Amino acid sequence: MLFGLDGVEVGLIIVFLCLFGGILSGFPVAFAIAGAGVISFGIIAALNDAGLLIHQAIDTGSDAYNTLIASGVKAESISTFRYPELSRTQIPVFPQGWETALDRNVSFIVNRINERVLAGQSIETLLAVLMFVLMGITLERSKIANDLLTTMAKVFGPLPGGLAVSVVVVGAFLAASTGIVGATVVTMGLLSLPTMLRHNYSPEIATGVIAASGTLGQIIPPSIVIVLLGTLAGDLYSVAQENRAIAAGCSDALTYLGEPAVVSVGTLFQAALLPGIMLALLYALYAFGYALLNPSKAPAVEMGRANDHVITRSEAFTWFIGAPVGLIAGVILLANVGIVGSQDLVVDSFTDRGESASLRTSVSAECQTAMIELHGQEAWDAALAEQGTIEAAGGQQESVKLTDDQIAELKVEKEASAAPIGTGVAIIFLLFALVLAVARGVAPNADPRPLLIGAFGVVLGLVIDIALIAPSSSSGLTVILLLIPLVLAFNGCRAAAGRLAQNDIIRVVFPPLVLIVAVLGSILGGITNPTPAAALGAGGAIMLAAYRKLRDQDRSVRVIIWSTFAIILAILIGINFDLRINSDSVSAETVVAFVFAYAAYLYAMFGLLFACWVLFTSGVLTPVVRETAKVTSMVFTILIGSQLLNLVVISFGGEHYIQQFLKSFDNELTVFLIVMLVLFVLGFVLDFLEIIYIVIPIVGPVIYGGTFDPKWVTIMIAVNLQTSFLTPPFGFALFYLRGVAPKEVTTGHIYRGVFPFVVIQVVGLAILWFFPSIVTIFPALMD
Numbered sequence: 001m002l003f004g005l006d007g008v009e010v011g012l013i014i015v016f017l018c019l020f021g022g023i024l025s026g027f028p029v030a031f032a033i034a035g036a037g038v039i040s041f042g043i044i045a046a047l048n049d050a051g052l053l054i055h056q057a058i059d060t061g062s063d064a065y066n067t068l069i070a071s072g073v074k075a076e077s078i079s080t081f082r083y084p085e086l087s088r089t090q091i092p093v094f095p096q097g098w099e100t101a102l103d104r105n106v107s108f109i110v111n112r113i114n115e116r117v118l119a120g121q122s123i124e125t126l127l128a129v130l131m132f133v134l135m136g137i138t139l140e141r142s143k144i145a146n147d148l149l150t151t152m153a154k155v156f157g158p159l160p161g162g163l164a165v166s167v168v169v170v171g172a173f174l175a176a177s178t179g180i181v182g183a184t185v186v187t188m189g190l191l192s193l194p195t196m197l198r199h200n201y202s203p204e205i206a207t208g209v210i211a212a213s214g215t216l217g218q219i220i221p222p223s224i225v226i227v228l229l230g231t232l233a234g235d236l237y238s239v240a241q242e243n244r245a246i247a248a249g250c251s252d253a254l255t256y257l258g259e260p261a262v263v264s265v266g267t268l269f270q271a272a273l274l275p276g277i278m279l280a281l282l283y284a285l286y287a288f289g290y291a292l293l294n295p296s297k298a299p300a301v302e303m304g305r306a307n308d309h310v311i312t313r314s315e316a317f318t319w320f321i322g323a324p325v326g327l328i329a330g331v332i333l334l335a336n337v338g339i340v341g342s343q344d345l346v347v348d349s350f351t352d353r354g355e356s357a358s359l360r361t362s363v364s365a366e367c368q369t370a371m372i373e374l375h376g377q378e379a380w381d382a383a384l385a386e387q388g389t390i391e392a393a394g395g396q397q398e399s400v401k402l403t404d405d406q407i408a409e410l411k412v413e414k415e416a417s418a419a420p421i422g423t424g425v426a427i428i429f430l431l432f433a434l435v436l437a438v439a440r441g442v443a444p445n446a447d448p449r450p451l452l453i454g455a456f457g458v459v460l461g462l463v464i465d466i467a468l469i470a471p472s473s474s475s476g477l478t479v480i481l482l483l484i485p486l487v488l489a490f491n492g493c494r495a496a497a498g499r500l501a502q503n504d505i506i507r508v509v510f511p512p513l514v515l516i517v518a519v520l521g522s523i524l525g526g527i528t529n530p531t532p533a534a535a536l537g538a539g540g541a542i543m544l545a546a547y548r549k550l551r552d553q554d555r556s557v558r559v560i561i562w563s564t565f566a567i568i569l570a571i572l573i574g575i576n577f578d579l580r581i582n583s584d585s586v587s588a589e590t591v592v593a594f595v596f597a598y599a600a601y602l603y604a605m606f607g608l609l610f611a612c613w614v615l616f617t618s619g620v621l622t623p624v625v626r627e628t629a630k631v632t633s634m635v636f637t638i639l640i641g642s643q644l645l646n647l648v649v650i651s652f653g654g655e656h657y658i659q660q661f662l663k664s665f666d667n668e669l670t671v672f673l674i675v676m677l678v679l680f681v682l683g684f685v686l687d688f689l690e691i692i693y694i695v696i697p698i699v700g701p702v703i704y705g706g707t708f709d710p711k712w713v714t715i716m717i718a719v720n721l722q723t724s725f726l727t728p729p730f731g732f733a734l735f736y737l738r739g740v741a742p743k744e745v746t747t748g749h750i751y752r753g754v755f756p757f758v759v760i761q762v763v764g765l766a767i768l769w770f771f772p773s774i775v776t777i778f779p780a781l782m783d
Contacts, residue, residue: 006054006055006657007048007052007053007054007055007056007092007652008055008093008657010047011044011649011652011654012649012654012657014040014043015037015040015648015649015654018036018037018039018040019032019033019036019040019645021036022039023685023690023730029634029638029687029689029690030633030634030637030641033638033641033642033644033645033694034640034641034644034645036645037641037644037647040645040648041098041105041648041651044098044648044652045094045101045102048092048094048098049098051092053092053093053652054090054091054092054093055093055653056088056089056090057080057088057089057090057091058078058079058083058087058088058089059086059087059088059089062086064085064086065078065087068083068086074247076247077663079661079663079664081660081661081663082660082663093652101652105647105648105651124529124531125227125230125265125530125531126227126228127531127534128530128531128533128534129227129228129632129635130628131531131534131535131537132222132224132534132537133628133631133632134538134624134625135177135519135537135540135541136183136541137183137624137628137631138538138544138545138615138624139174139177139541139544139545140174140184140187141545141620141623142541142544142545142549142620143548144174144177144512144544144548145170145184145188145191146191147508148170148174148509148512149166149167149170149188149192150504150508151505151508151509152166152169152170153166153195156169157300157301157302158300158301158302159291159300160292160298160299161205161287161288161290161291161298161300162300163192163195163201163301164196164201164205164206164291164298165284165288166192167188167192167196167209167210167287168212168213168283168287170188171184171188171212171213171214171216171280172220172277172280173509173512173516174217175216175217175219175220175223175276176220176222176516177512177516181215181217181218181725181732181736182214182732182733184217185210185214185215186737186739188210188213188214189210189736189737189741190740193207193210193737193740193741193742193745194742197742197744197745199299200296200297200299201297201299202294202297202298203744203745203753204297204749205290205298205753206745206753207741207745207749207750207753207754208750208753208754208755208756208757209287209753210737211726211734211736211737211750211753211754211757212283212733212754212760213280213283214725214736214737215725215726215733216280216283218688218721218722218725219275219276219279219715219718219719219722220272220273220277220280221269221272221524222519222520222523222530222534223269223718225688225692225722226265226269226272226718227265228689229268229692229696229717229718229721230264230265230268230714231265232693232696232697233263233268233696233700233714234263234264234265236696236697236700236704237262237263237710238253238262240702240704240705241253241257241261241705242261243705244256244705244706245257248366248367248371248374249367249369249370250367250370250371251363251367254360255360255363255367255371256367256371256374257374258358258360258375263711264529265529266523266524266526266529266530267779268711268714268715269524270524270778271775271776271778272718273778274777275715275719275768275774275775278764278774279719279722279760279764282760282763282764283757283760286760290756311444312444315441316441318441319441320441323437323441324434324437324438327430327433327434327437328430328434331426331430334421334426335419335423339419339420339421340419340421340422340423341418341419341422341423342418342423343418343419343422343423343471344471345415345418345471345472347410347411347414348402357383357386357390358379358382358386359371359379359383360383361383361384361387368380374707411472414471418471420465420466421462421465421466422465422469422471424575424576425461425462425465425469425482426462429458429489432454432457432458432489432490432492432493433458435496435500436451436454436455436458436492438500438506439451439493439496439499439500440496442499442506443499446499450491450492450495450496451495452492453488453491453492454490454491454495454496455492457484457485457486457487457488457489457490457491458485458489460484461482461485464485465482468481469481469482474589475576475577475593476577476593478576479576511544511547512544515537515540515541515544518540519533519534519536520533524778524782526782539608542608542611542612542615543560543563543564543607543608543611545615546560546611546612546614546615547560547561547611549614549615549618550614553618559606559607559610560607560610560611562603562607563604563607563610563611564607566600566601566603566604567600569597570597570601573593573596573600574597577589577590577593577594579593579597638689638690639693642689642690642693643693646693646694646697646698649698654698655697655698658698658699659698659701659702662675662699662702663702668706668707668708671702671706672703672716675699675703676716676717676720676765678695678699679691679717679720679721680720680723680727682724683720683721683723683727684724684727684728685729685730686724687724687730688721688722688724691721691724692721696717709772709776711776711779712768715768715775716765716768716769716775719764720765722761723758726754726757726758726761727758731754733754734747734750734751734754737750738750
């Protein structure tokens with residue numbers, strides 16, 4: 001044994017030293033990881049051939065081992081950590097020689113690259129990384145952060161520590177729209193740091209709040225970290241729970257758990273929303289508290305007004321809070337009393353299949369014991385009672401095709417119970433009303449007649465929907481009847497838009513906010529998965545950047561605006577009309593709707609191409625595409641290199657050794673705490689990408705193979721990885737900020753500034769540890 005250590009332990013040390021040395025060498029990390037795998041394998045193979053790497057394995061032929069097996073202990077749970085008294089046998093770390101291990105690694109790396117990079121199930125989700133990177137870099141180049149920082153400084157500047165709070169708000173906003181840590185930190189460092197220092201902010205609080213706020217993009221959706229971690233976590237959780245079910249004596253995870261063992265990136269986005277907001281609030285509260293305790297180091301600053309119109313407090317409360325809250329509450333109230341609701345008359349052609357028992361009861365005795373231990377005796381008895389009721393009724397009722405008369409009868413019943421106002425109509429007119437109300441508050445002294453005409457259109461539309469439009473009315477008739485109210489409301493909102501543009505906050509925040517709502521809303525609402533939503537975000541970011549560039553050049557922006565309306569029109573037509581024109585019988589209404597939808601699609605594509613041309617001629621598109629290609633290539637190259645390093649660790653038994661060590665603890669919380677501590681320490685020397693693709697695949701089968709909610713486990717890891725950007729000496733946010741900070745700001749200032757925020761990160765982890773419902777409540781509500 002070399003240095004008195006087990007051969008596998010020496011191998012793990014060699015791999016870590018090679019990886020650490022490769023990173024310190026200054027060679028690109030994406031290639032240093034693969035190189036570390038090749039070099040470490042060569043060193044371990046040479047030491048193995050020299051007889052210096054000897055693994056102390058349990059002697060499976062000993063009487064003590066056979067006695068344990070006979071007592072019911074499973075072979076996979078027996079390890080040197082749990083049963084150190086068992087006799088050992090000495091074997092090389094490569095029992096069949098390094099040549100066999102090399103051959104196996106080569107075949108495995110080809111298969112893994114094919115599964116996880118080229119043609120696996122996760123490749124579609126990984127495409128979202130490309131789209132989100134393109135979206136983030138495009139928005140960063142469109143100078144959106146400049147306007148946001150200036151506007152938020154006007155809003156929060158008069159408060160103690162207001163400039164620091166404004167940086168946190170902008171950081172959270174950019175996190176939801178770009179998700180690129182480096183771009184956010186550099187942009188805010190260039191724009192905010194000189195301003196904060198000029199107004200006598202201490203370098204520590206200024207640099208700390210900028211670096212910390214820039215890392216919010218790692219946790220607030222749409223987060224690239226969650227996309228990468230989610231694709232890996234989904235596979236790890238599914239396999240780990242299948243193995244857990246088989247070890248418990250059940251046939252599969254669905255039988256054992258009573259639900260599918262799946263976790264999607266969209267669900268993780270839902271789970272990450274509240275923790276991300278919580279961290280942003282903790283940062284802002286710290287900045288505000290620091291300013292109250294140290295007013296000279298974070299003074300209040302008057303940065304000017306965000307609105308040219310004088311607005312009294314009563315007017316602001318009425319139109320910015322009272323009217324919007326009243327309108328939304330009114331619609332919710334009408335929905336609860338059945339006046340607003342679904343008018344869908346679609347009826348299934350088949351009856352519903354009969355309900356099955358909550359748990360599968362036709363299982364082996366061993367599986368039954370494990371299921372009772374997992375779910376409880378009460379849940380098992382309830383499942384038995386449900387199954388008994390089903391069998392007494394003649395078994396589970398099969399789905400039966402309905403006759404035409406039965407379908408017609410069900411449609412009549414649904415129409416009789418339908419709400420007078422459709423949900424879609426109510427939402428559209430509610431949005432019109434909100435725009436009109438806020439516009440009134442922005443300019444309370446302006447002529448109210450255009451807004452009143454718009455409000456009349458809103459009321460008229462709702463009255464027409466109640467009086468003239470039945471649930472069975474065709475979509476074409478609905479459009480014709482609502483055309484005049486829509487025109488009136490639209491004209492009122494067009495006048496309102498001119499007034500809203502006079503307010504800096506609305507003018508700056510509204511365009512990217514619409515993009516964020518469209519991207520996140522489609523994911524969090526379950527409308528689509530992250531990849532199409534990311535494509536929507538990338539296209540929207542290009543059009544938004546082109547809009548900004550055209551405004552800077554005093555050129556017309558009508559093409560961009562009308563293209564946006566074309567996209568909305570195409571979506572609304574697709575929702576309300578059946579556009580399948582290749583059916584046997586196609587109505588004239590369907591043909592007209594298809595023509596309008598196709599024309600809207602073509603104009604939207606023209607608008608997107610026009611936006612690309614504007615950015616290309618302005619010298620923006622080329623660097624955006626180049627930077628997107630560089631970032632995406634780095635991510636996928638790290639993915640491939642980490643697979644190689646992972647297989648090296650597996651080949652000499654390193655992965656099995658670590659997993660056996662973690663499994664030797666009986667308490668799941670202890671195991672997860674150890675993993676979190678290791679990840680936190682590794683964050684000082686490794687980037688989040690290396691940790692995700694090197695460490696998580698090793699420890700994942702253990703932490704995802706227990707009883708913890710996979711959403712909570714993944715978000716805890718994501719928040720922990722966020723600290724890797726802030727922890728010296730290799731925190732990337734620190735390097736980004738150091739590169740743009742003035743000479744009077746030292747590295748010591750930056751390190752001292754981020755320390756409180758690292759502590760806040762740990763406090764945030766502790767809050768999520770003791771209150772896991774913060775993570776799980778939003779996905780549960782969406783289900």
